[in-house]
Each structure stands twice: as C-alpha cells, then as structure tokens.
Amino acid sequence: MKKGHQVTMKEIAKKLGVSVSTVSRALKDSPELHPDTKKRIVEMATSMNYQYNLLAQSLRISRSKVLGVIVPELTSHFFSSNISGIQDTAYKRGYNIMICQSNESFEQEKANLKTLVSSQVDGLLISLSRETKSYEHLQELYDREIPFIMFDRVTEEIPVSKVTVDDAHGAYLAVNHLLQQGCRKIAYFSGPTDLYISKKRKEGYLEALQEFGIPETESRVYVTDLTEEMNRKVTMEMLAEGDRPDAIFAMIDPLAIDVMIVLKENGIKIPQDIALAGFTNNPTSAVVEPSLTTISQPGYEMGQLAANHLLDQLDEIVPDDPQSFILLTTLVERNSSQKSTTA
Amino acid sequence: MKKGHQVTMKEIAKKLGVSVSTVSRALKDSPELHPDTKKRIVEMATSMNYQYNLLAQSLRISRSKVLGVIVPELTSHFFSSNISGIQDTAYKRGYNIMICQSNESFEQEKANLKTLVSSQVDGLLISLSRETKSYEHLQELYDREIPFIMFDRVTEEIPVSKVTVDDAHGAYLAVNHLLQQGCRKIAYFSGPTDLYISKKRKEGYLEALQEFGIPETESRVYVTDLTEEMNRKVTMEMLAEGDRPDAIFAMIDPLAIDVMIVLKENGIKIPQDIALAGFTNNPTSAVVEPSLTTISQPGYEMGQLAANHLLDQLDEIVPDDPQSFILLTTLVERNSSQKSTTA
DNA sequence: CATAAAAGTGAAAGCGGTCACAATTGACAA
DNA sequence: TTGTCAATTGTGACCGCTTTCACTTTTATG
Numbered sequence: 001m002k003k004g005h006q007v008t009m010k011e012i013a014k015k016l017g018v019s020v021s022t023v024s025r026a027l028k029d030s031p032e033l034h035p036d037t038k039k040r041i042v043e044m045a046t047s048m049n050y051q052y053n054l055l056a057q058s059l060r061i062s063r064s065k066v067l068g069v070i071v072p073e074l075t076s077h078f079f080s081s082n083i084s085g086i087q088d089t090a091y092k093r094g095y096n097i098m099i100c101q102s103n104e105s106f107e108q109e110k111a112n113l114k115t116l117v118s119s120q121v122d123g124l125l126i127s128l129s130r131e132t133k134s135y136e137h138l139q140e141l142y143d144r145e146i147p148f149i150m151f152d153r154v155t156e157e158i159p160v161s162k163v164t165v166d167d168a169h170g171a172y173l174a175v176n177h178l179l180q181q182g183c184r185k186i187a188y189f190s191g192p193t194d195l196y197i198s199k200k201r202k203e204g205y206l207e208a209l210q211e212f213g214i215p216e217t218e219s220r221v222y223v224t225d226l227t228e229e230m231n232r233k234v235t236m237e238m239l240a241e242g243d244r245p246d247a248i249f250a251m252i253d254p255l256a257i258d259v260m261i262v263l264k265e266n267g268i269k270i271p272q273d274i275a276l277a278g279f280t281n282n283p284t285s286a287v288v289e290p291s292l293t294t295i296s297q298p299g300y301e302m303g304q305l306a307a308n309h310l311l312d313q314l315d316e317i318v319p320d321d322p323q324s325f326i327l328l329t330t331l332v333e334r335n336s337s338q339k340s341t342t343a
Numbered sequence: 344m345k346k347g348h349q350v351t352m353k354e355i356a357k358k359l360g361v362s363v364s365t366v367s368r369a370l371k372d373s374p375e376l377h378p379d380t381k382k383r384i385v386e387m388a389t390s391m392n393y394q395y396n397l398l399a400q401s402l403r404i405s406r407s408k409v410l411g412v413i414v415p416e417l418t419s420h421f422f423s424s425n426i427s428g429i430q431d432t433a434y435k436r437g438y439n440i441m442i443c444q445s446n447e448s449f450e451q452e453k454a455n456l457k458t459l460v461s462s463q464v465d466g467l468l469i470s471l472s473r474e475t476k477s478y479e480h481l482q483e484l485y486d487r488e489i490p491f492i493m494f495d496r497v498t499e500e501i502p503v504s505k506v507t508v509d510d511a512h513g514a515y516l517a518v519n520h521l522l523q524q525g526c527r528k529i530a531y532f533s534g535p536t537d538l539y540i541s542k543k544r545k546e547g548y549l550e551a552l553q554e555f556g557i558p559e560t561e562s563r564v565y566v567t568d569l570t571e572e573m574n575r576k577v578t579m580e581m582l583a584e585g586d587r588p589d590a591i592f593a594m595i596d597p598l599a600i601d602v603m604i605v606l607k608e609n610g611i612k613i614p615q616d617i618a619l620a621g622f623t624n625n626p627t628s629a630v631v632e633p634s635l636t637t638i639s640q641p642g643y644e645m646g647q648l649a650a651n652h653l654l655d656q657l658d659e660i661v662p663d664d665p666q667s668f669i670l671l672t673t674l675v676e677r678n679s680s681q682k683s684t685t686a
Numbered sequence: 687c688a689t690a691a692a693a694g695t696g697a698a699a700g701c702g703g704t705c706a707c708a709a710t711t712g713a714c715a716a
Numbered sequence: 717t718t719g720t721c722a723a724t725t726g727t728g729a730c731c732g733c734t735t736t737c738a739c740t741t742t743t744a745t746g
Contacts, residue, residue, distance in 0.1 A: 053463060100434065362696045402733080
C-alpha cells in the first residue's frame with residue numbers, strides 16, 4: 001500500500017506566490033510576519049489539509065522530540081504503569097516515545113539500544129534486563145553523550161541519573177510488619193542473587209531482623225529464578241524441611257502468589273500457619289484469597305518523574321550531573337499477614 | 344544537556360578520500376562496489392563508531408519504518424499484550440513503534456493521530472477510545488491514504504482491515520456454559536450500550552438463551568459505565584430486586600470481579616447461589632477466590648496478526664482491500680461457575 | 687588490437703523543512 | 717533630497733542520506 005501524497009510547504013508557497021520561508025514562518029507563528037500574510041497562509045494550509053513533517057524538522061534542527069524507552073517486558077503491570085507515566089508526561093511536553101522491550105534478553109537490549117540511537121531519539125529511559133550483567137553498551141552510550149537515565153532496574157556502574165524505589169526500606173517495612181505480627185522465623189524468597197533488587201530487598205530484610213535481635217545466622221533465604229516451576233519447587237523444598245518458617249517475605253508479588261498457591265495446596269493456613277508478604281502491589285494482590293500484604297511501588301509516578309527529569313536535563317532546566325531519585329514505598333496491609341486479628 | 348557529535352558518512356568519506364555515495368553504497372552492502380573499497384569503508388565506519396541516521400534516510404526515501412499505535416490505555420493487561428505482540432513483530436520486520444494512549448478520550452485520540460501522522464509513521468494500528476462515537480478523524484486518515492488498521496475496539500464505518508475476537512461467539516460460549524451448569528436465570532452485566540463489544544457480547548448472550556428456549560423477554564440486562572462505583576451500585580440494585588438471577592455473565596473480567604466482591608460481601612455463595620463468568624481472561628481471574636470462569640482472548644496473537652497484516656499491506660505482499668480477522672476465543676472453566684461439581 | 691560491455695566511482699539533485707543573511711519598501715528625520 | 721531604520725519577505729545553504737546519471741577504467745569479445 002502506498003501512502004498518499006502529502007502537501008508540503010513548497011506547494012502552499014507556490015499557490016500563494018510567496019516563498020517557503022514565509023510559509024515556514026507563518027506556520028510557526030513568527031512575529032516578524034505581516035498578520036495578513038500569516039492569515040492567508042494559515043488558511044491555505046488548512047484548506048489544503050497540510051500536515052507538518054516532523055521528520056524534516058528533526059533532521060534540520062537535529063532534535064527529534066522523541067524519547068526512547070527500553071523495558072524488560074511490556075505486559076508486566078509495573079512496567080506498563082511506568083510507560084504510561086512516561087508517555088503522558090512526554091506527550092504533555094511535546095515529545096513522542098518509541099518503545100522497545102528487551103524480553104529480559106541482554107542481546108535484545110543491545111539491539112534495541114542500537115535502533116533507538118539510529119532513530120535519533122533525543123534521550124533514553126532504560127530499565128535493564130535480568131540478563132544484563134555487563135555495561136559496555138551503556139558506557140558507550142554515555143561516552144557518546146547521548147542523554148539517558150535508568151529506572152527501576154539500574155546499575156551503579158554508570159554515572160547517570162536513576163529513579164528507583166527504596167527497595168531496602170520497602171523490604172524493611174514488610175519484614176518489620178511481619179515481626180510486629182509476632183513472627184520470628186521469617187524466610188526471604190529471593191530472585192536471582194545478582195539482581196539489584198534481590199540484593200537491596202535482602203538488605204532491608206536483614207535490617208529488620210537485626211532490629212528485633214535476630215542475628216543474620218538465623219536468616220532463611222531461598223533463591224529462585226522466578227519461573228513458576230522453580231518457585232513451586234523451592235516452596236516445596238522449604239516445606240519438606242523440619243523447621244518451617246512462620247512467615248515468608250517474597251521479593252515480588254508473582255512469587256508470593258506462587259508460594260501462596262503451593263501453601264494452600266498443602267493445607268497450610270495463611271496467615272495462621274505461615275504469614276505472607278510480597279512486594280510491588282500488583283492489581284492481582286488485592287483479589288487473591290487471602291488478599292496479599294505487599295509493598296506498593298508507585299509505577300506511574302516513577303515514569304513521570306523519570307521522564308520529567310530527563311526532559312529537564314535535555315532542556316537544560318536542570319544540570320547534567322547524575323541524580324538519584326528514590327521513591328517512597330508504602331506498606332499495604334492485607335489479610336495474608338494479619339496474625340494478630342485472625343489468630 | 345547536549346547530544347554529542349555524531350559521525351556522518353561525509354566524515355568517513357573525507358577520511359578515506361572517497362565520495363559519500365561510495366560510503367553509502369558500502370554501508371548498504373551494494374553489490375556494485377569493489378569488495379576492497381567496501382571493506383575499507385566498513386572498517387573505518389566501525390572504528391569511527393558510526394551510527395546510521397534513520398531520520399535522514401526516512402526523509403530521503405519517504406518511509407520512516409515506524410508504525411504508530413494508539414490504544415485507550417497502556418496499563419490494561421489486554422492492551423499491553425497487544426502492544427507486546429505488535430512490538431515484537433514490528434521489530435522482527437525492521438520497524439519501530441511509536442505509542443500513544445488516548446486514555447479513553449476522544450480529543451486525546453484525535454491529537455494522538457495528528458502527532459503520529461506528523462511523525463510520518465508508515466502506518467497505524469488503532470484501538471478506539473470509549474468516547475469515540477464519530478469517525479471523521481479516521482475518515483480523514485482514510486481519505487489521505489495513510490495506511491491503518493483497527494484492532495479490538497473497531498468501527499464498521501471505515502472500510503479498513505480489522506482484527507477482533509469473536510465477541511458474540513465468546514459470549515455465547517460463556518452463557519452456554521452457564522446454561523449447561525443448569526442455570527436458567529442468567530443476567531448480562533454490560534458496559535455502555537454503544538460500545539461495540541457491549542453489543543456483540545449481548546448478541547452472543549441472547550443467542551445462547553434462545554438456544555435453550557429462553558425468550559429475549561426473559562433476558563436480564565444490567566448496564567454500567569464500568570467504573571468500580573457504578574459496578575457496585577448496579578450489583579447492589581440487582582440484589583435488592585426480588586427475583587435474583589442464578590448466574591451472571593459480566594462483559595469483562597474487572598467488572599466480574601467487582602460483582603464478585605459485592606456478592607461475597609453480601610454472603611452470597613459463588614457458584615452455589617449465583618454462578619459467575621467473565622470475559623478477557625486477565626491474569627487476575629485465575630487467582631481470585633473462587634477462580635473466575637472466563638473467555639480467553641489472545642491479546643498477544645492479536646497484536647502479532649494486526650502488525651503482520653499491516654506490514655503485509657505496506658509491503659504489498661497482500662492486496663489493500665479491507666479484511667476482517669476474527670480470532671477465536673476459548674472458554675476457560677474455573678470454579679466460579681462449577682455448579683454441577685460443587686452443588 | 688579495436689571495440690563493446692561491464693565494473694567501479696563520483697557529482698549532484700533532492701527529501702521537506704529551518705534560518706542566517708540579504709533585499710525591498712516605506713516612513714521619517716536630517 | 718537623501719540617508720537611516722524598521723518591517724516584511726526572499727534567497728540559498730544545509731541537515732545526512734539515497735539514487736540517477738555520467739564518467740573512467742577494466743575486462744571480455746571478435
């Protein structure tokens with residue numbers, strides 16, 4: 001299918017017997033143009049159904065007014081909230097966004113980066129894939145002075161601005177809450193140990209334990225690769241052990257829900273036998289039975305903040321030096337952890 | 344923040360003492376170039392860290408290799424699945440996607456259309472907002488011969504290709520299943536009546552009833568605007584009536600879940616007192632208690648199909664005449680409707 | 687060997703805009 | 717009358733790449 005012909009400034013100019021620059025000025029509402037001329041041109045443009053060509057403008061002014069976004073996956077609620085926040089603020093500030101998903105693959109992430117750079121995006125918002133363990137591609141981006149910032153899945157290796165949530169503190173809140181409920185044998189279900197969030201949330205977990213006088217030697221950490229299969233397996237293994245925990249803090253909600261299902265299958269009462277808390281506050285968490293206590297992460301706000309900060313940097317409203325924004329998480333108390341009221 | 348300098352073909356050409364056209368040909372792997380020259384150029388480009396400028400190419404060849412996507416909202420699981428499918432297939436075929444969300448607003452949808460057209464996208468994939476009741480903006484797009492297709496939220500008014508699910512049949516499946524379970528007083532909880540899917544699903548609902556000899560006069564239709572507030576209100580009103588239904592088919596899962604919550608609050612047993620079925624198969628549906636019987640819509644596949652078809656049209660692999668693709672839905676039987684086994 | 691055909695390369699004209707600079711005009715002061 | 721200045725509008729180079737056409741050099745062919 002061929003795109004139909006698009007009207008250009010040249011054609012408007014010819015019809016009106018003026019020059020293209022005059023047309024350009026009229027459509028830009030330049031003050032140095034005679035109002036009458038401007039009016040004639042604008043009217044003609046409208047009647048000819050003229051559509052501005054952003055591509056041509058971008059090439060000329062070397063600014064595309066497009067932001068590139070790379071996320072691990074589009075379908076996760078958290079990331080789609082991020083994107084929603086990014087899109088809304090970008091749009092408000094006159095920018096479009098181009099989106100790629102790495103599908104948690106390092107190679108894909110590098111490829112995405114390449115096409116977005118080729119597309120001359122003015123800046124990038126990146127959330128790293130799970131596989132990403134080396135950062136040369138980001139370093140290269142940095143060396144090339146292409147503005148970008150990272151959000152949620154970040155690395156400390158590259159000195160650019162970052163937007164994250166206070167993972168450690170969030171975990172602390174969850175575990176502290178479980179401790180308040182009287183639990184003392186609290187397990188931490190972690191994703192892959194090299195993940196930034198696995199580490200940070202473990203920090204918060206340990207901190208809360210310590211505050212209640214529980215030494216690190218008594219911590220109980222279970223690691224899964226976050227596939228449903230592995231989640232089930234690890235939970236089963238935990239159940240098979242002699243000394244069961246009385247509470248579980250799972251690194252992310254989907255993991256918590258997989259754990260919940262296995263516990264229920266095994267006749268274990270939640271929260272009476274084992275209390276449970278997650279992290280993220282996915283919509284699902286509110287409707288599972290029992291509803292899941294979790295840590296709420298402001299995904300949309302994160303996207304907004306990230307986009308606004310990047311645009312501020314681009315527009316030089318704000319200096320270039322890297323800043324770290326850490327958004328607050330809050331505890332969402334639901335039934336899966338209410339020992340005191342249900343016991 | 345200023346973007347760093349980007350290497351151009353001109354610079355490569357100067358360094359090597361060849362012309363830009365030769366560089367262009369080398370990087371395009373043109374066969375009419377001497378292999379040695381080609382090699383020298385490619386190596387130089389690599390060493391200089393050359394990055395192709397897609398913008399310039401687009402302007403020159405009047406093809407941007409970008410697809411525009413407009414969805415009502417990014418955060419709904421169904422639409423993010425669509426987008427994921429679109430993104431993956433576009434990417435595979437050398438296209439990028441530019442995404443806008445209308446936030447269910449007609450004005451926003453029109454504005455989105457404008458910026459995407461200005462950005463010179465090669466084609467568009469559109470899912471209409473709830474507010475969209477007039478179609479001049481689409482007609483204009485059509486008249487301008489800008490290739491586009493619609494998916495999920497479509498209108499019959501514009502003769503372009505469409506990708507939808509068999510809404511009527513899906514609804515039929517759900518209601519038929521409820522009838523099979525022995526229910527006879529089945530209510531249909533509908534969204535705004537002018538929505539395409541509200542109508543289509545009602546058709547299926549009525550068809551199933553009719554097949555069981557239940558006349559349309561005995562149909563029970565409740566309409567909500569799909570806000571949680573209204574959903575609750577309508578459910579309460581239904582409960583207040585004398586002759587309660589023994590089953591409810593809700594137009595979409597979120598509505599079904601709102602209904603479920605109100606029913607549970609009122610001590611009504613699901614499915615014993617009232618059976619329940621939804622539509623969409625959101626991830627949430629699997630984990631609510633009781634798990635929700637629903638109709639599965641292949642969101643990702645829909646995105647793939649839509650993108651592939653549009654690209655086929657663009658690449659003239661397939662004729663331009665509008666086609667309608669109707670994807671199959673399937674019944675996902677879960678606990679919220681199992682009268683026979685639980686009763 | 688002459689000559690035609692093929693191979694390899696370059697020059698230049700755009701794609702649709704922007705913008706620095708130049709040119710034109712008329713008003714007004716000197 | 718002439719110069720100056722502001723207000724308007726035009727000219728043309730350019731953004732980075734593609735592609736036609738022409739040109740030069742090989743190579744093949746009779």
